[in-house]
Amino acid sequence: MFQKVLIANRGEIALRILRACKDLGIQTVAVHSVADSNAMHVRLADESVCIGPNPARDSYLNIPSILAACEITGADAVHPGYGFLSENARFARILTEHKITFIGPSSHHIEIMGDKITAKKTAVELGIPVVPGSAGAVSTEEEARRTAAEIGYPVLIKATAGGGGRGMKVAPSEADLIVAWSTARSEAKAAFGNDSVYMEKYLAKPRHIEVQVMGDGQGNAVHLGTRDCSLQRRHQKIWEEASAPTVPKDQQMRIGEICAAAMRKLKYSGAGTIEFLYENGEFYFIEMNTRLQVEHPVTERITGIDIVYEQIRVASGETLSIEQDKVPFYGHAIEVRINAEDPQTFAPSPGKISFYHPAGGVGVRVDSAVYQGYTIPPYYDSLIGKLIVYGRTREECLQRLRRAIDEFVVDGVKTTLPLFQRLIKEPDILSGNYDIHWLEKYLAANKV
Known part of the structure; x- marks a missing residue:
């Protein structure tokens, strides 16, 4: 069992993880931004380390700072909670390279399920039922029209690296398709730095x-x-x-x-x-x-x-x-x-x-x-x-x-x-x- 777990998160989930560690007799390290100096998980943890200023990109998403906090405190494992770095395969891989356990799945599993096209292909291989849709990314207008015709309208266009509804558009008919497809790609590029989208059947009342x-x-x-x-x-x-x-x-x-x-x-x-x-x-x-x-x-x-x-x-x-x-x-x-x-x-x-x-x-x-x-x-x-x-x-x-x-x-x-x-x-x-x-x-x- 671990000796010391660093909790790479904040708020209620950080406190939730801290309590589970206490139940297991594991020491805890809270990392926090300047804004969270008085947070409850910081107050209750055995140790705490400020890892950066208020913006998440400079603190809770700052991998070098979190890694440094592990080294300073001697933490042998990191629990990422949800959000922030919890599904970041690179973060999991870096921790492994530094002989620190990432409390979560392997970086390989994070990667294959993090890309929605790869995840769908994997689901098919594993026998999990999937929504009818494109076999991969839909990259051209011609491909978009052909794929939508095969699936049948209405269709849903989704960012392969998406989440939270960003890069997601519905095309009720062929007349709406190209605008929806191009808009989804633009949103995906802006939100995730990746304009790859795929297409699937739109379910009306699921x-x-x-x-x-x-x-x-x-x-x-x-x-x-x-x-x-x-x-x-x-x-x-x-x-x-x-x-x-x-x-x-x-x-x-x-x-x-x-x-x-x-x-x-x-x-x-x-x-x-x-x-x-x-x-x-x-x-x-x-x-x-x-x-x-x-x-x-x-x-x-x-x-x-x-x-x-x-x-x-x-x-x-x-x-x-x-x-x-x-x-x-x-x-x-x-x-x-x-x-x-x-x-x-x-x-x-x-x-x-x-x-x-x-x-x-x-x-x-x-x-x-x-x-x-x-x-x-x-x-x-x-x-x-x-x-x-x-x-x-x-x-x-x-x-x-x-x-x-x-x-x-x-x-x-x-x-x-x-x-x-x-x-x-x-x-x-x-x-x-x-x-x-x-x-x-x-x-x-x-x-x-």
């Missing part, structure tokens, strides 16, 4: 379903069930559930086993999430995230498995402590992301928290690193915390969520809590009758 997997790099792998992450704004998730409420249990287990079997073939190590669009009873692979997900707590709640704890164990060379037929699935869990944003405009709302009272009680968990008097900096993600609620049934879970949202108080900054107070009353939300486009339509109809 749900976003994902499967949590764990592997130990030695041929052992399991799935930990499904999550429904269909409530999204601008392709950013705000509400996640486990298990997926509208997918039959037998189908959940079937797609889960397909994913677990694929990870065994890959000899994948660590936590990963395989994401699908789900429509008319069919799953279609869209991507794999080779890291911890923001929404991992809902899976932990319905299985009783500490995913971060298990990540650290397998990275140290231990085999999985979980066997598939012994993974328990019970009850229902929902997570909502509480952001420091104006609930009407969604503009960021950084500032000092003058009063903070997180929800509590039976079935309630809050993952947050803020505290009363803490100042939310304007330089990073606006996440204040994650409210996770559990119930024996979805109906009980929703009732507890309603109570927990009303109880949660954050003063001094604007938050998205009022949005969730509205959503928890919506009939479509209560019945589970929504798809990935539902929230955008709701916000437009209610002028939010």
Whole structure:
């Protein structure tokens, strides 16, 4: 087991990792920017190192500074959390070259799943169902027209190195194709430095379903069930559930086993999430995230498995402590992301928290690193915390969520809590009758 883990992240996920390390008896190193000098994970870590000024590119994305912090403190492993360098194959490779363990998959697996065309090809080879689409990048107007005609309209054009909805455009018909294709390429070039795009069938009303997997790099792998992450704004998730409420249990287990079997073939190590669009009873692979997900707590709640704890164990060379037929699935869990944003405009709302009272009680968990008097900096993600609620049934879970949202108080900054107070009353939300486009339509109809 590791002696000392450096946490290359900030906010609630840094604190989450720190706690898992403490449970394993591992010393911790917090790295931070100048703006995060008073952050909770910095206060609670055994050691801390300032790695740069406020902008992420000069601190949390500064590989030489993080490497220097490892050498100064003697850290023998790095946990990247999510975001920042968590899916940076070069970072993982550099750490390995310096005999520091990257708590995550191999750089090779990060690379093949980081490029969406390669990831799709790999998924096909592994027997994972995929969305009909181009075999590779679509590089010319002629190729775009031919490919779209083969797939059938509407089509979706996506950046191969994309994420967060950037470099993604829909072409409803041939008349819209070339403008959408060229716009997607331009956005991809600006956002990722790579204008390569591919094309796939556009699904009209899909749900976003994902499967949590764990592997130990030695041929052992399991799935930990499904999550429904269909409530999204601008392709950013705000509400996640486990298990997926509208997918039959037998189908959940079937797609889960397909994913677990694929990870065994890959000899994948660590936590990963395989994401699908789900429509008319069919799953279609869209991507794999080779890291911890923001929404991992809902899976932990319905299985009783500490995913971060298990990540650290397998990275140290231990085999999985979980066997598939012994993974328990019970009850229902929902997570909502509480952001420091104006609930009407969604503009960021950084500032000092003058009063903070997180929800509590039976079935309630809050993952947050803020505290009363803490100042939310304007330089990073606006996440204040994650409210996770559990119930024996979805109906009980929703009732507890309603109570927990009303109880949660954050003063001094604007938050998205009022949005969730509205959503928890919506009939479509209560019945589970929504798809990935539902929230955008709701916000437009209610002028939010």
